Amino acid sequence: MTAGTVTEFDRALALVDSAPDVALAELGAGWRFGTAMHGGLLLAVAAAAAGRRIRAEGRPGDPLSISAHFLSAAVAGPAELRTEVVRLGRTLSTAAVSLAQRVDGVDVERVRALVTVTDLERLDADVRLQPEPPAMPPPEQCLPCPAFLEDATLWDRVEIRLDPATAGWVRGEPGHRPHHQGWARFTDGRDPDPLALLLICDAMPNTVAALGIPGYVPTLELTAHVRGVPSPGWLRFTQTTRNYSAGMIEEDAEIFDATGRMVLQSRQLARAPRTGPHHSTTRSAR
Amino acid sequence: MTAGTVTEFDRALALVDSAPDVALAELGAGWRFGTAMHGGLLLAVAAAAAGRRIRAEGRPGDPLSISAHFLSAAVAGPAELRTEVVRLGRTLSTAAVSLAQRVDGVDVERVRALVTVTDLERLDADVRLQPEPPAMPPPEQCLPCPAFLEDATLWDRVEIRLDPATAGWVRGEPGHRPHHQGWARFTDGRDPDPLALLLICDAMPNTVAALGIPGYVPTLELTAHVRGVPSPGWLRFTQTTRNYSAGMIEEDAEIFDATGRMVLQSRQLARAPRTGPHHSTTRSAR
Missing domain, CATH: 2.40.160.210 (Acyl-CoA thioesterase, double hotdog domain)
Structure with a gap:
């Protein structure tokens, strides 16, 4: 470009x-x-x-x-x-x-x-603590995001490559953890910047897709912290849900830049489907 | 009461x-x-x-x-x-x-x-996924929050009992993880309710205290999700920082009620001290 x-x-x-x-x-x-x-x-x-x-x-x-x-x-x-x-x-x-x-x-x-x-x-480079970026195969060995949602035109512009280890659902084998990790970038080669991080923190398929419940999960609230200016190149992300209850999920995303620095943390509260089996409960429903 | x-x-x-x-x-x-x-x-x-x-x-x-x-x-x-x-x-x-x-x-x-x-x-009891509440000794075997901050009158009203495993700093032995877990309740016996959860999600000593950096860590932004009405009795909490960089930390709190249901998730962005040793880096400072 x-x-x-x-x-x-x-x-x-x-x-x-x-x-x-x-x-x-x-x-x-x-x-x-x-x-x-x-x-x-x-x-x-x-x-x-x-x-x-x-x-x-x-x-x-x-x-x-x-x-x-x-x-x-x-x-x-x-x-x-x-x-x-x-x-x-x-x-x-x-x-x-x-x-x-x-x-x-x-x-x-x-x-x-x-x-x-x-x-x-002007934020300084004094990184005292952050998680390691997710360990996963390079983008070319990861999976493109399937078009399970009609007219998800966003994914023509943002390329998501899912770690096969967290994307069993793509081949019809849902997992037991509402977690994704993968790579993201603009398809047109634009480099990431802080505003792009805000786009991308919500551009992954929803975590419940990993449980075999793909669909539209509307956001009620989303808060994001930009913790650094991303370097050019692929971004790596993780996305996890810890609480899936009363028809709502929280989704936590972390984004790391090409140098491995954590550049964004976000959390959203969203409506999740109530249909589908009870996957992956660590506690029984009460 | x-x-x-x-x-x-x-x-x-x-x-x-x-x-x-x-x-x-x-x-x-x-x-x-x-x-x-x-x-x-x-x-x-x-x-x-x-x-x-x-x-x-x-x-x-x-x-x-x-x-x-x-x-x-x-x-x-x-x-x-x-x-x-x-x-x-x-x-x-x-x-x-x-x-x-x-x-x-x-x-x-x-x-x-x-x-x-x-x-x-009216939120239903359909809990499909949540973490287990933290495993720790009963409140009477946990540690009261030390008065390291002058005029922290809040702690006369909210009783915090810290799991000794995450509170080495209380006896002068800071740990390597910015993480606390413990118990919380009103000292006057008032039962928790949703508004009380909002008070308590920010009432713990800051996570960096666990690293031996106690002090005043002013909040810039705090978002909380109330995920259920708490049952009467002690609340259990965890509080963790994943990113400590450029003089800022994020603090994630989770609160569980006496029945073990996760009733709150919160995250704040706060200013953290730049002084003090480099504790607990999983990555070297760049």
Whole structure:
């Protein structure tokens, strides 16, 4: 890829100001999970809007911690982002972002987010503790993500390669652990950056797919911490669920860059199917 | 404790309406970590304000997922909570809450939170997967939390008993893992409820204390998921850090009730000391 190329992801993040606190985005049909827009894309767009707003105040605007509550399913098309500066600081600032779409003449809010931003390039390299990146075969020996969801156009743009050890379900042999690990990158060769991490932390097939329950698992809330600027190259990820109860799961993702540094941690709460067998209980249902 | 007794925690959560979207709270000096108000108390007060606001609309208001970004250190005294209804739904609603205090005639925002609420009593008992509660000695064989922080008045109200296996630092023998497990309850015998879980998820000594780095570790952001209504009795918790880098840690807490059900998961991003030796690196600093 030529330096300076504007990639499809960069175009997805392009915002046009319409008022001091309002920006417009075009949510592309290429970033969907089924009929709904992909949550990670909305997260990246919200963080982009927050960073842009804070930078306009002369402060650094890279996403450090973003908490998004998902209110209704966004669809491809125009979206309006309203931002509010909550706190301006020398190293840390916080903005609130509301992403809405016009439906039948009425503004319908899709996502409300709080975004704390900083200058990630200035985070130092003092890594005292982090897990090892997952041990797994190289990408070419891992499995592409199967198209179990119709119109998951996101996966034409983000390439996921699953470690065969955690992807038995791909060949019809579900496992007993709601856990995936694998590799991720943009198919067009764009290098990862902090906003890309926010996209990718939600781009894996859901953990319950590993149990043989693939399907659409809508996010209720997702919080991500960006802990470093990723180096160019493949990203490695793990994704695990510890609690699957009352029709909800939590999903924890960790992303490591090509040098092995942990660059993101995220956790989401999502609705999970209640159908299907009871897999993998460490405790019996009560 | 007699049924119907108004405990100190209930008094701390008492809100007085001053306008449709504004409630007043009195932050008591008994809930401090040093000079600052305890973050978990602020979380519980914010969730109480959100729940109250949503219940006024006739919808259930128990906290399911709360994301709080901490903007400045709150102090004992009056606080104003402004709530905004973001979404009203039959089973899930979302509110935004701003907690501010008046300083020298100016409103200073302390916490901004997003709170998604539901009817937790209606969550079903279909537990498909959760970790086992931590194995450890009974509370009377565990260690009280040492008063390493001046004016940690919170610990007069919340009793923490640390598993000796994870509390070597209490006797001057720090370990190599930023991990605690133990028991927690109110000292006055109040039973836990969802708002109490929000208090307690941040009431343990910080994980880096286990490495021999006790001190004040201010929270930048904390998100908690309440996954069930706790049964009466002692709570069990684990608290772990996976990433300690660039002067920040993430802390993951899990709380189990007396029946062994996991009732809360939380994660916070906090500033950690940069001083002290390099403990427990699984990777060398780069």
